[in-house]
Every structure is written in structure tokens, then in C-alpha cells.
Amino acid sequence: MGFLKKLFGRSRASVQQLPSGSLTVDRNGEVITSTVSSGYPKTLLREIGRAVLQLFRESRTAQMPLGEVSIHYASLRITARELRGGAIIFLFPLTAQTPTN
Amino acid sequence: METQQKILILDDDTDWLELSRELLSQLPSRPEVRTASTSRRALALLEAEPFRLLICDLKMPRMDGLQVLAIVRRRFPELRTIVLSGLEDEEFRSRAYALGVDLFWLKSDMQHHGKMFAECLESLLGSDHDTGFRGIQSKSLMDIIQMECLSRNSAVLRITRGPLVGRLWLQDGELIDAEAEGAHGETALRRILAWKAGTFENLPAEPNRKRTIQKSVNALLLESAQDQDENTNPTDPAAIEQAAHRKTVWKLALLTREGVDFVVGVPPEGEGEPESLGLGVQPAAPLAKWTRRAAEIARRLGEKLEAGPVSHISGQNLERQVLMLPRENKAFLIGWPTEAEGPLMEKSKKLIASWDS
Numbered sequence: 001m002g003f004l005k006k007l008f009g010r011s012r013a014s015v016q017q018l019p020s021g022s023l024t025v026d027r028n029g030e031v032i033t034s035t036v037s038s039g040y041p042k043t044l045l046r047e048i049g050r051a052v053l054q055l056f057r058e059s060r061t062a063q064m065p066l067g068e069v070s071i072h073y074a075s076l077r078i079t080a081r082e083l084r085g086g087a088i089i090f091l092f093p094l095t096a097q098t099p100t101n
Numbered sequence: 102m103e104t105q106q107k108i109l110i111l112d113d114d115t116d117w118l119e120l121s122r123e124l125l126s127q128l129p130s131r132p133e134v135r136t137a138s139t140s141r142r143a144l145a146l147l148e149a150e151p152f153r154l155l156i157c158d159l160k161m162p163r164m165d166g167l168q169v170l171a172i173v174r175r176r177f178p179e180l181r182t183i184v185l186s187g188l189e190d191e192e193f194r195s196r197a198y199a200l201g202v203d204l205f206w207l208k209s210d211m212q213h214h215g216k217m218f219a220e221c222l223e224s225l226l227g228s229d230h231d232t233g234f235r236g237i238q239s240k241s242l243m244d245i246i247q248m249e250c251l252s253r254n255s256a257v258l259r260i261t262r263g264p265l266v267g268r269l270w271l272q273d274g275e276l277i278d279a280e281a282e283g284a285h286g287e288t289a290l291r292r293i294l295a296w297k298a299g300t301f302e303n304l305p306a307e308p309n310r311k312r313t314i315q316k317s318v319n320a321l322l323l324e325s326a327q328d329q330d331e332n333t334n335p336t337d338p339a340a341i342e343q344a345a346h347r348k349t350v351w352k353l354a355l356l357t358r359e360g361v362d363f364v365v366g367v368p369p370e371g372e373g374e375p376e377s378l379g380l381g382v383q384p385a386a387p388l389a390k391w392t393r394r395a396a397e398i399a400r401r402l403g404e405k406l407e408a409g410p411v412s413h414i415s416g417q418n419l420e421r422q423v424l425m426l427p428r429e430n431k432a433f434l435i436g437w438p439t440e441a442e443g444p445l446m447e448k449s450k451k452l453i454a455s456w457d458s
Contacts, residue, residue, distance in 0.1 A: 016406075016407045018406070018407075018408060019406070044405060044406060047402060047405055047406075048406070051398050051399070051401075051402040054394075054398055055395055055398060055414075058390075058391050058394050058395070059391055059416065061387065061391070062387040062388050062390060062391035063383065063387055063388075064387075064388060064391065064418070064423065065418055066416035066417065066418050066423070067417065067418050067419070068416060068417050068418075069415070070414065070415045070416070071399045071402070071403075071411065071414050072411070072412040072414065072415070073399075073403050073408035073409045073410065073412060074408065074409025074410050074412060075408050075409045076406065076408035076409070078402075
């Protein structure tokens, strides 16, 4: 029966949850430690790590080396601090009660 | 005998509803005040009874204020509407006005300027409600000022362009004072007239306002139109250079006044050179490149995470703090000294709005 369900079961549209917690990534963007829910896709955590490291790297190229970067989205804030080539990253989903700034 | 006007207040905060009911019941016209804590209940009340005025909060669970206002505008076109919100973001003000609300007030302003709020309410409840037309207009500010003056009105026009707020005081059809970006009188009027677009509200007159503008409105509007024309369409090379110099001096003064280290305005790739001020010997090109790259990296990541559009990117090192604000046709990178305090985001938004005017 499980087999039939797999074949004919309706796929439901799902809303992706926003990540919450913190993680550390090495200089290649690989996740070393994380407090983000284990249900959250690892590939997306790696994407976050790589994007953050890219921002740090390119800030150095622009002669404006940054030690901390925050990306503010409509529903999520990502704050990262550079850490020996890698980074520690904090993820804060924004709720209606969260101040916008 | 005049019938008692009815006001409906919609807010999910029941304590606030009770407080508002008590306050509004004390208005000179003694209106009947009803309350609703959910949008559904408010719409049911509006269907069941005739109301003159709806005062609506914006942030509410299930159906928010903007959704309610959209429905109300369609179903009850005669109903006057006021948004009373705690959301200070100017975007909500613009969206509410785009839906045709009569007034937008912040809850904090209502508490500080209770008398003015009461006067606004009274004027909306006023007996002349069956005459005149209301609608969403898109007119130039010059047209609006001229119309107010020609009809010999007394009012305060509150002009908003994003985070910038200006006020014009009109008394019996004459412009007596203006205030914007820390300036007063004719200077403030010129600044306001230079804003490209925005919203306006008609607030009750302040007859005791001290007169600082002596020239006639027509002369001032003509002068301002000539200035703008010369600045936007200069033909003489010397005039072009002079206008560019004036603009640079004005922008530098703005930077100094706000305490900003530098500003870089970055157009999309291939659509012009970046414009920068305050960088000294540091070249603008690498910073412009970082701004574009950062915007792109953040945008792509946002799409993958389904986190919504990028509002801004902030960063810091030992020397300074930087803010990158993506806008429709340009991105801005603003550098602040590390010791800069206060709401840097709000200050940066204001700076960009002035810069872009």
C-alpha cells in the first residue's frame, strides 16, 4: 500500500521554513557546526556560508575589508562575523513583532 | 437636528480599542463610537449599520488593515477612512494613500498631538460631507499649492517623500511658512518643490503660525520653476558647469551635516558611471563593483532561501560602518564612521531621498 501511495499520492505545495540558529563555516564554506534545525536542507546552509564568505572576500578586493556583514531580507536577517578565514553566521527569521531595522 | 455620526474603530489590541473609544466619545460632536477587534467583525458591522468613519489599524492577524481598506473602498465608497498604525515605515503610508484613505496617523503622533488629531476627526465628520468629490489624484505639487491658494484655503499641507517630511502653512490662500530637512521659509519651500514625487495630506490650519515667507506664492513658484528648468535643461556650457558645481557643493554640505564619510551611487552595469562623494583619494570603481556584486549575491541567496527581497546589507570594520541600499534604478553604498550613533538606517534613507531629489 505504501508503494501505491508513493505513486498516486498527491504532492502538496509546501512553504519552505526559514532557518533559525547559528552555524560556523570553514574557509571553503563547508558547515562545521550548526544549531539550525536538522530538518533544514544542508545544501541551503552551505549556500549561506558560501555567499557570506564571498561578500567578505570581495570586500577585501574592494579595499574595504569587512569583519562583519548583515544581509537584511524582508523575512530574514543573516549576520556573519569573519572567523579565521571562515565565519560564524547567525540566522534570525523576522516576525511581525520584530523591529524592521 | 443633526444626526449623531458613527465611528468604527478596528484594532486587534483590545486595550487600545477601549482607550480610543473613551477618547473619541469626548469629541465635540459627540459621535457614537463602536469597536471591532477583527476584520471580519468590522466588515459585518459596516454591512449592518451606516458609519461615517472607519479608523483602522494595519498590522492585524488573518486579514490586515490594507486588505480591509481595499474591500471597504470598493463596498462603501462614501465611508471616510483613517489609518491609525504603529508602523513607521513610509511604505505603508504610501500604500494606504494609494488605497484612497483620507488620513494616515501614527499612534505615537496621535498621543502627542491629540488636539490636532481631534480636529482632523471633526473635519472628517463635518456636515459638508455630502458635497464635493474625493479620489486618488496625481498632480504636481505646484498644482496642489496653486489650487489651495486660489480657493483661499487655510491649511497645513504635510508633504512626504519617502522618509522626508515637509510642511507648508497656508493662511487665507497665502503661503506663510514652510519647513523641510531642517530648513525654514523660502529655502524649505524650494527643497520641497525639488522633490520629484510623494504624498500630501491636508491638516487643519494653524492661524497663529509666524509668517516667514513674504513673497507671493506665484512669484515663488515661478522662481522655483525657473531654477528647476535651468538645472535640468541648461544649454549654456557655463550654466551647465555652474549647475553641476552647485549640486556638488550642496551634496557635500549634506554629507557634512549628516556626518557621513562617503556616498557612492551605483547605476546598473553598463548604464553609467558611479557617482561618489567623500572618498578622497580612494577610487570609487572597486566600491561600486562590490556594491553590485553584493546586491547580486544577496538577491540570489534570497531567492534560494525564499526570504523575500533584500532590504539592505550592512557591514563594519574597525574604521567604519557601511550600508548598502538597493533601489529601483540605483544602489547606494553609504559609509559612516564607526562612532556614528542613532538610527543609521533611517538617516541613510533620508540622505538618499535628498540626494536623489
